[in-house]
Amino acid sequence: MEKSYKTLKEYGEASFIERKSRFISYSMPATTEEQAIEFLNSIKKKHYDATHNCYAYILGESASIQRSSDDGEPSGTAGMPILEILRKEGLTNTIVVVTRYFGGILLGAGGLIRAYAEGAKLAVSAAGIIEVRAFSFFSVHIDYSQLGKIQRESMKKEYLIKDILYTDMVEMTFLIPPEQKDALIGDINNWTNGNAVIEHIKNDMMKVDLQTGRPL
Structure with missing residues (x-):
């Protein structure tokens, strides 16, 4: 069974002005490098006239793929x-692109780092964070x-009944975390005096709301 991980809920977009430079940040869930690059290229095409289109992405359930680019900004100040x-x-399974339109005032290395970090924060916040867990x-x-x-x-036990067919x-x-398997079977048998037919259907990864812990 795969382990749980956090990713974005949906597409996100934000913008702000820092000392006359305009920063527009975008975020998107992506499960493959092809998807991440396709999203990056769409932003580059949209902002073909921008000074910089800097980005970073992390992919894989173990965050094994990590890439970033300063796209012409001083090394280490953007990506x-x-x-x-x-x-x-x-x-993980997330890409963020921060576009900059230079406003004529140099920000310095520290200013650039803060601006690109702020752009990433705003893009992530706009998209929202969810968790993907095994069920x-x-x-x-x-x-x-x-x-x-x-x-x-x-x-009472907070078991999730997904569907009822009459x-x-x-x-x-029932849709439950795998570790609740024995508890569910024991409770069902207890509540029905052993007169229920219980069958395991499948295991799957599901998106979960971080506040409620419930599948989306």
Whole structure:
């Protein structure tokens, strides 16, 4: 089973002015280097007249691919600050591009580092952060008479009932963290006096809201 990781919820965009230079930052989820480069090229095409289009991306569930570019800014003043923001937030499968239109006033190395880091922060904030976690799907077949009790008890235990299908029996689909497998099976058997049919369907990675812990 894959391990959990953080990534962006969606596309994000932000802008600000620093000493007459205009910074426009963009962020996007990406799962492959091809996707990241395609997004980068779309920004470069959009801002073909910009002074710089600096970027950083981290890819892979273990953040094994990390790239950045200063795109003509002094070495270490643009791409690396963007990359450090992604690392600080614990993000992967993420690309951030910060475009700069030079305003005529030099910012100096420190000013550039702060500006590009701020651009990355704003882009990440605009997109939002989610977590991708492993979940197990279980199918539970029960009699109609047992439905109310299982719904009540599941709510107390915070088990997530994803679907309920009504046929000659009730088929409930539970979505739980893998480590809750034994607890779920034990509880279902206890609540139904062993009269439920419990089947593991699959394991899958799901996007999760960081505030609620619930799949999106």
